[in-house]
Amino acid sequence: MARLERNVLLIVNAFKMNMFLNRIFVQLKKNYCLTAAQTKLREMLSKVVGKGDVSENSKIITIQCLEDYYFFSLFCALATTLKTQGNVSFEQYVVRSLNVGSSQSIANWLKSYLLSNRLTDKKWISLYSLFCNKIAFRATSPLGYISDIKLLFISVKIWRNLSSKSDVLKLSWQDVLLGDLIYDSYLRFKPAPTVHIRNFYMLTVIWQALRTFKSAKRYFSKTKPSAYFTSYTTYIQHGIPVRVALYLGIPVYSFSNFQTVAKRLKLDDTKQTASCNTYFSDFQSLDDKDSKLLAAEKQLQFRIDGGIDTATAYMAKSAYHANVHTIPNVTNAAVIFLHDFYDSPHIYSWSLFPDFYDWICFTIETLTKSKIPFFIKPHPNQIDLSSEVISQLQAQYPGLRWLPITATNKRLVDAGITCAITVYGTVAHEMAFLGIPVITCGDNPHISFDFCKNATTHEEYQAYLVSADKLQFDAHQMRAQSLMFYYMHNMHRDPSESLVMNVTQKLFKLSQTVESGEEDTSHLFDTIVGLMEMSEFKTLCSERFGRHLV
Structure with a gap:
């Protein structure tokens, strides 16, 4: 009997090992080779896009080679359209930099290296090569760490001189501010809810930041492209090339907010988020204000009723999605609306707290000490790691009252909450619309309006x-x-740009379905081609970027 049990155990273990190795093989194949969906998309696109003729007089536009279907599709449409409007070539920046969780163990480092390295880059490089003529530069230099030993010693010196979180945020290199990018990259890629300056991963991020800076400056100084197109401006792999290019006088455009197709960045405005400081005064100068307010009310009410509008298209689920969840008695209580702890806290120009963890701890302790009744509501689209942070908070502050993540904000208002607390969330104008005052503590889209009590100091x-x-x-x-x-924020734009953005929103949603495993890319292909054929898109490309083609 014992021998039979041992044989059965050996068979079971062999089966488990076979399943484990099979999963590894499938993952490696997915990372190193084009998937069936990518192969089909590449095949279809190759018939309608091309690299075009390149000459010594060709203007150069640099774009990100981002491993993302939406930006690949959008940049494909942009590049193809601009090539019909001028003598221009495109060069791609390969963004691979830090890998999430690689510092947690040797096994994690090995796994992340096997799944993301110079060889895995080739898959997306080949896709972008449909419309790009060559590689511009990489976030990591071709020779890897060996060529960057000097920067490592400099990084160690910078790291050892850090004494506080604010020191990290103040870090700059060759007159370019890098601190906020380094701070947010630590949070995102370690990952951790707050920064520990003595952790070796801080040294890793600083070193990678300097390496990316070196590569970007060398390329932009030598090539001097007519423009640089980026997706995001947060984190070191996105933000450093943006700031280096701007510092060297190269026009930069970001394509990652839902207020405009492309935002022209400036040295004093390097953030991807829309510029909101003059919204109130700009609205006062408009004609027919009442009809505009009625149109806004219709759209905002749609969101409150559980819909996802253009401004919240990035969310997987509406914060007002209908549910039957029972909520506790929140009458006369404030509600803290949590952010995802691993999102970039410095996506706007300034913030009172260095990260969302420091913010929530300060807020909890202040409200508790003052005996102000309050509840905490998790972010409806937080990543799984944020749930672990919530468990830490529950252990650190026993007795906290938590709301279910499925409790809709409308129900909380109807139940009698007195105040909403957030750093910069969209919940601010939603609460104001429902008659609930809001406390914020940093730059945010609502900065020019009075419906938020926005603190600029800890005392305030x-x-x-x-x-x-x-x-x-x-x-x-x-x-x-x-x-x-x-x-x-969501409706004040040229009608033709609104039409274009309707298509880019569709492109965004279709890209998400392909990313989640949908193998049929025909709808995505049709939308890319449809965007390229739009007269409004062609006009926008000409008016917005035509100056960089001559």
Whole structure:
């Protein structure tokens, strides 16, 4: 019997090992080779796009080779259209840099290296090569770490001189600010909810930042492209080339906010987010304000009723999605609306706290000490790791009252909450629309309106929190201003650009389905071609980027 049990155990273990090796093989094949969906998409696109003729007089536009179907599709449409409008070639920047979780163990490092390296880059490089003529540069130099030993010693010196989180945020290199990019990259890729400056991973991020800086500066200084197209501006792999290019006087455009197709960046505005500081005064100068407010009300009410509008297209699920979940008694209580702890806290120009973990701890301690009743609501689209941070908070602060993640904000308002607390979330104008005052503590899209109590110092933030149950606002004015904001942020654009953005939104959603495993890429292909054929898109490309083709 014992021998039979041993044989059965050996068979079971062999089966498990076979399943494990099979999963590894499937993952390696997916990372190193074009999938069936990618092969089909490449085959279809090769018939309608091309590299074009290149001469010594060709203008150069540099774009990111981002491993993302949406940006690949958008950049494909842009490059193909611009080639019909001028003598231009495109060169791709390979962004592979840090790998999430690689610092947690030797096994994780080995796994991340096997699944993301110079060989795996080739798959997406081959896709972008449909419309790109050559590789511009890489976030990591061709010779790898050996060529960067000097930068390693410099990084060690910088790292050892750090004494606080604020020191990290102040870091600059050759007159270019890198601190916020380094800080956010640590949070995202370690990953961790807050920074520990003595952790060796901080040294890793600083070193990689300097390596990316070196590669970007060498390329932009020598090649001097007519423009640089980027997806995001957060994290070191995106933000450093942006800032280096701007520092060297090269025009840079970001394509990652939902307010415009492309945002022209500046030395004093390097963020991908829309510039919102003049929304209130800009609205006052518009004609026919009442009809604009009515249109905004219709769209915002759609979101409140559980729909996902253009402004929240990035969310997998609406914060107002209908549910039957029972919620506790929140009457006369404030609600803290959590952010995803691993999102970039420095996506706007300034923030009172260095990260969302420091913010939530300060907020909890202040409200508790002041005996202000409050609940905490997790972010509806947080990643799984944020749930672990919530468990840490529950252990650190026993007795906290948590709301179910499925509790809709509308139900919370109807149940009698008195105040909403966020750093910069979209919940601010939603709450204002529903008549609930809001406390914020950093630059945010609502900065030009009065419906938020926006703190600029810790003392001011603390004062707002201790009076959270006594904040006085005019509900009618809050609602009106929330609609002004909504119109300016989501609807105030040229009609032709709105038509283009309708298609790019469709492109975004189709890209998500392909990313999630959908093998039929025909709809994505049709949308890319449809975008290229739009007269409005052709005009936008000419007007927005034509100056860089001559």
